[in-house]
Amino acid sequence: MLLTQLAVAGIQTGMLYALTAAGFALIFGATRVFHVAHGATFILAGYAFLEAMQMGAHWAIASLVALTVAVAFGLFMDMLVYRPIQKHEGSFFTVFVASFGAGIAMQALIQFFFGGGFATISLPLTRATELLPGLYIAPVFWVALAVVLLVFAAITLFLERTHAGLGLRALSENPELLRAYGLSARRLSALAFVLGSALAVPGAILTTVTTGIQPADGAHVMLVSLAATVVGGIGSIRGAALAGLVLGLVENLVVSVVDTQWSQAASFVMLFGFILFRPNGLMGRAGAR
Amino acid sequence: MLTRRTVLAGMLASTAFPAALRAATEPYVLGTLFPMTGLLSELGSIYTAATALGLEHVAQDKRLSQPIVLKAQDSQSTPQGGAVGMSKLANVDRAPYVLVGLTGVAKAAEPIATRAKVVMVNGGGVGPDLAGLSPYFWNIIPLANQELPTAFSWMKRNEIRRVALIYLDDPLGNALRKGLQDGLPAIGAALVGEFSAAPSAQQFSAMIAKIRETKPDLVYVASYGTQQTQIFKQLRDNGITQPLMTYSVGGTPSVAALPESEGLLFTSQVADWDAKDPLTRRFVEGWRARHKDNPNTYAQNYYNAVLLYAQLIERLEKEGKPLNGDTLREGLATGTFDLVGGRARFSPSGAIDMPTQLNRVQNGKFEKVS
Numbered sequence: 001m002l003l004t005q006l007a008v009a010g011i012q013t014g015m016l017y018a019l020t021a022a023g024f025a026l027i028f029g030a031t032r033v034f035h036v037a038h039g040a041t042f043i044l045a046g047y048a049f050l051e052a053m054q055m056g057a058h059w060a061i062a063s064l065v066a067l068t069v070a071v072a073f074g075l076f077m078d079m080l081v082y083r084p085i086q087k088h089e090g091s092f093f094t095v096f097v098a099s100f101g102a103g104i105a106m107q108a109l110i111q112f113f114f115g116g117g118f119a120t121i122s123l124p125l126t127r128a129t130e131l132l133p134g135l136y137i138a139p140v141f142w143v144a145l146a147v148v149l150l151v152f153a154a155i156t157l158f159l160e161r162t163h164a165g166l167g168l169r170a171l172s173e174n175p176e177l178l179r180a181y182g183l184s185a186r187r188l189s190a191l192a193f194v195l196g197s198a199l200a201v202p203g204a205i206l207t208t209v210t211t212g213i214q215p216a217d218g219a220h221v222m223l224v225s226l227a228a229t230v231v232g233g234i235g236s237i238r239g240a241a242l243a244g245l246v247l248g249l250v251e252n253l254v255v256s257v258v259d260t261q262w263s264q265a266a267s268f269v270m271l272f273g274f275i276l277f278r279p280n281g282l283m284g285r286a287g288a289r
Numbered sequence: 290m291l292t293r294r295t296v297l298a299g300m301l302a303s304t305a306f307p308a309a310l311r312a313a314t315e316p317y318v319l320g321t322l323f324p325m326t327g328l329l330s331e332l333g334s335i336y337t338a339a340t341a342l343g344l345e346h347v348a349q350d351k352r353l354s355q356p357i358v359l360k361a362q363d364s365q366s367t368p369q370g371g372a373v374g375m376s377k378l379a380n381v382d383r384a385p386y387v388l389v390g391l392t393g394v395a396k397a398a399e400p401i402a403t404r405a406k407v408v409m410v411n412g413g414g415v416g417p418d419l420a421g422l423s424p425y426f427w428n429i430i431p432l433a434n435q436e437l438p439t440a441f442s443w444m445k446r447n448e449i450r451r452v453a454l455i456y457l458d459d460p461l462g463n464a465l466r467k468g469l470q471d472g473l474p475a476i477g478a479a480l481v482g483e484f485s486a487a488p489s490a491q492q493f494s495a496m497i498a499k500i501r502e503t504k505p506d507l508v509y510v511a512s513y514g515t516q517q518t519q520i521f522k523q524l525r526d527n528g529i530t531q532p533l534m535t536y537s538v539g540g541t542p543s544v545a546a547l548p549e550s551e552g553l554l555f556t557s558q559v560a561d562w563d564a565k566d567p568l569t570r571r572f573v574e575g576w577r578a579r580h581k582d583n584p585n586t587y588a589q590n591y592y593n594a595v596l597l598y599a600q601l602i603e604r605l606e607k608e609g610k611p612l613n614g615d616t617l618r619e620g621l622a623t624g625t626f627d628l629v630g631g632r633a634r635f636s637p638s639g640a641i642d643m644p645t646q647l648n649r650v651q652n653g654k655f656e657k658v659s
Contacts, residue, residue: 002502009494116330118515122548126526134501136528211491212522214515216328220489255495261458261485263495 001134006252012141012210014248015148016203018241020221021228022155023199025240027074028229030172030192033082034092036099037073038225039218040106041197045070045204046213047114053121067201074197077102078190103218110215120212140210147202152241155195159237168192172235227271233281242282246270316358317602317612319344319595320384320407322374322398324391327366328514331543332413332587336390337361339588342575343595353602357595360384366514368397379405385614386601388594390587392416392461399423406614408621410597412590415537416461417468421638425614427621428640429597430590433461433536436556437468439645440534443554443659444507445476449532453482453505455496455520457512465511465536481505486512486520493520497527510535518547525549540585545653553650554658557586558643559630568596572629585655593628600626 024038048069052062081098125143128136159165170178171188178185200221207213225240228247232239247267254266274281321340323333344357360382362374371394378384379401387402389395390413402409403423410427411419417434419426444452454469456462462485469480482503484496500508508531510520517538524533532554538544539555562573562583572592576584584592601620602612610616625634633641647658 002498005498005501006495009492009498012494013492111326111330116326116328116515117543118518120519120522120547122522128526128528130528136498136501138526210523210526211493212515212519214328217491220491251492252495255499259485260496260499261487261490263492264487264490 001132003253003256005135006256007249008135008137008141010249010252011245012144012248013252014245015144016206017224017228017244017248019148019151019203019244020200021225021232021240021244022152022237023196024222024225025229025232025235025237026155026168026199027192027196029235029237030168031078031082031189032092032172033078034096034099035077035193035196036096036222037077037103037106038196038200039220039222040103040110041070041073042200042204042207042221043110043213043215043218044073044106045201046208046217047110047119049205050119050121050208050213051114063201063205066205067198070197070201070204071194073106074193075190078193083186083189103222107215107218114215116215118212118214119208121209123209126210138210140206144202144206147206151199151202155199155237158195164188164191168195224267227267229281231271231274231281233283236281236283239281239283246282316356317353317598318382318384318386319357319359319598320378320382320387321359321361322364322371322378322387322389322394323361324366324370324394325361325363327364327370328516329366329391331541332390332514333363333366335541335585335587336388336413336591338580339576339584339591340388340595342572342579342588343592343599346571346575347595347599350599353599354606357598357602364389364391364394364398366391366394368393371395371398372401374398375401375407379407385612386410386598386617388412388591390414390591392419393459395419395426396422396460399426402426408614408617410594412594413587414461417464418460420640424639425618426639427635429594430537430586430641431558431643431645432640433465434468435640435643436536436645437465437472439556439647439659440509440536440554441472441476443647444473444478449506450478451481451504451506452478453484453500453503453508454480455484455486455493455500455508455510455512457488457516458485459488461513462511465509469509478506486516488516490516491519493523494527497524497529500524500529501527505531507532507534509533513538515543518543518550521547521553522549537586539650540587540648540655542582542585545650545655550650551652555648555650556645557648558589559646560586560589561630564630566631568627569629583655589629593630593633596628597621597626600624 027035045066049062049066052065085094125140126138128138131137167183167188175185228240228243232243250270251263251267255263323336325333362377364371364374375398378387386408389409389411392414395411395414399422403425408425412429415433417432456466534554537557540557544550601617605612625632648655649658
């Protein structure tokens with residue numbers, strides 16, 4: 001039963017990783033901006049949800065507040081940080097450093113306003129009950145499962161069945177051709193940031209209620225997103241989501257054979273394995289930019 | 290007649306006089322190396338508030354010829370930050386007496402302080418290896434190994450036989466692990482599982498699944514900071530209903546504020562906020578007036594550390610001795626001091642001798658169990 005329990009824990013962790021990584025992969029895939037501040041988006045959404053709940057808001061309103069804050073931050077980064085840099089110089093490294101700096105600045109601001117400590121909210125949803133002998137599952141597991149399925153179904157439909165979704169995919173393929181067809185790369189880039197930032201929100205809310213958050217968590221979120229993007233195949237949202245799930249599973253299942261403190265290291269061993277033996281990742285294409 | 294000798298004497302006097310004057314008029318420097326940012330910034334706020342209260346009371350007493358000024362450095366909750374901060378305090382601020390907290394930070398800062406002959410007073414770190422760290426290193430807090438006997442007494446009385454341990458893989462966590470390994474057999478109990486956590490770990494559900502398999506009577510947590518509260522929350526969320534126990538770090542406000550901490554047991558030095566002695570009353574009332582709550586033992590320790598500095602300076606002024614690391618060290622080794630909690634003296638290894646007690650989190654407050 002231990003393995004089943006570890007698998008359940010792994011799926012729950014993996015679902016949260018999948019949502020966060022998919023957001024990062026969508027932004028990177030469409031705009032080629034290495035949005036390191038995606039970690040800050042996640043933390044901002046978590047704190048916004050928490051603050052709204054503590055002010056007595058209904059969870060749906062609090063979720064909406066978190067969504068608004070995350071999307072606003074994503075748009076802010078796109079319009080006021082990345083775009084001016086890209087206009088003048090546009091080097092990948094300059095944009096990366098700007099994003100990294102913005103992430104750190106945002107972490108400091110959150111710490112200034114909310115303190116550096118751990119923040120969470122206690123809900124009955126997170127209390128596990130014994131479903132079978134030795135198998136404990138909290139109601140939040142089913143909530144996470146439903147949210148993940150719903151969000152991925154919606155994002156897949158959007159990307160595959162709408163003009164804007166097709167435009168986003170085209171943006172990652174050939175921005176020049178996009179302009180030739182009269183589509184606005186700027187608007188599509190903003191859309192990528194809106195969707196990518198919004199994808200971080202469910203993971204941020206679920207993390208806030210299950211494990212709690214702190215301002216310094218942004219770095220961990222970013223590491224996981226990056227690992228999932230590489231393992232999944234750069235540019236592939238499905239790949240990143242699948243890789244996030246696999247990373248969560250590996251991180252938890254490995255505890256059955258190694259000491260508990262090495263669980264996170266196992267994920268990154270897997271990352272190195274992919275870089276060495278399958279550099280295109282699970283769903284990446286050979287020769288992708 | 291103006292001779293060459295007179296001119297030389299005059300020049301020497303003119304250079305020496307301002308220095309002597311400066312020495313007599315310069316304020317005394319108190320350095321702090323607290324975690325103001327990083328994982329343990331919550332503790333840094335408590336340490337700073339207690340130090341400020343102590344300085345305010347010392348200033349009100351007007352028993353020193355010069356005021357004490359505070360020079361603060363942020364250790365960032367990391368050993369690296371501790372080393373950098375101590376370099377600044379010793380070499381730039383020239384602080385002869387520095388308050389530190391956190392085991393890792395204190396150990397990183399200690400060689401720099403010892404080289405510069407700066408006295409360090411620790412009121413927050415409880416790693417047993419902080420005892421006898423250096424002739425200039427003094428502990429005004431009982432170390433973790435001094436707390437364990439109180440935990441063992443309670444376990445024995447409550448027939449705890451199987452203990453599972455979650456520990457941070459660092460000097461403090463490993464010291465508590467060793468203390469439990471050595472001490473549990475003596476009360477007829479055993480460590481049935483030892484689970485190490487990486488300092489950056491935040492997800493503990495897999496570890497908790499393994500803990501459940503060991504069927505413990507009690508889970509002992511040897512971590513600190515935000516990670517500790519995350520562990521308490523996840524233990525309860527993941528179906529662990531057995532008693533949870535930790536060391537003095539359990540007495541932080543964020544632990545009490547967490548609903549999942551209800552019933553948590555933790556050891557600490559004896560703290561009686563209802564004691565009638567004037568020192569305790571002044572400290573407790575001052576703290577309550579500022580923070581609308583009772584203090585905790587960390588606040589007591591850093592308040593005491595400021596009183597200790599003031600008492601040492603007062604003695605040196607009376608004896609006409611200079612204030613430096615060596616004279617402070619001599620004073621600490623030989624004196625007895627009036628502090629909150631009673632009259633105290635230090636052992637030759639630099640540890641304060643204080644009794645300990647077991648506490649419990651009850652309705653979001655701390656209460657004494659035994």
